[in-house]
Ligand code: SF4
């Protein structure tokens with residue numbers, strides 16, 4: 602099938618998510634709660650694109666292409682929406698990067714820098730929480746203050762991790778009995794320093 606992307610025709614299979622088709626064709630679409638080959642549920646809205654046919658903004662990691670779509674990946678409007686999505690995550694982030702050991706691998710920080718996102722776009726930031734982390738398994742640790750509730754660990758830990766509560770109060774919990782069953786590879790998947798490896 603054919604879709605139009607930024608004014609140019611693109612042949613797509615229709616069997617892969619829009620973000621995958623776009624990236625394969627060389628379009629740069631950012632993401633946070635999506636990772637190739639991992640289970641996920643669209644939640645962060647960092648991957649938004651616009652369907653110019655009806656003006657709808659779409660999370661490209663959660664939709665499949667359909668015939669006749671006219672996708673905008675790079676207008677100021679689209680980039681501003683993505684920036685706002687990152688700023689919303691930053692506004693709830695209870696840690697600051699200065700002194701954070703996870704800077705080198707942190708996708709949230711990388712996106713914030715790339716997009717020139719403001720940490721305080723939505724008003725005063727939450728206070729920085731003291732560094733408190735819990736041991737999960739092997740070298741894997743969890744620091745809740747750095748979690749942005751993207752869900753990647755929840756959907757890829759074979760029921761080891763769960764979400765507790767809803768909305769702004771939602772948080773990841775790791776039941777004691779599950780701790781031995783999750784893999785250290787979750788640290789790679791986590792887009793912040795919330796899950797990290799330590800000797
Ligand atoms: S986890 Fe990332 S965004 Fe959060 S303080 Fe560390 S480097 Fe900064």
Ligand code: SF4
Pocket residue numbers: 747748749750751752753754755773790791792793795796
């Ligand atoms: S711990 Fe990491 S992977 Fe899990 S929900 Fe939080 S930010 Fe996402």
Ligand code: FES
Pocket residue numbers: 631632633634635642643644645646647648649660661662663
């Ligand atoms: S990357 Fe698509 S909604 Fe998060």
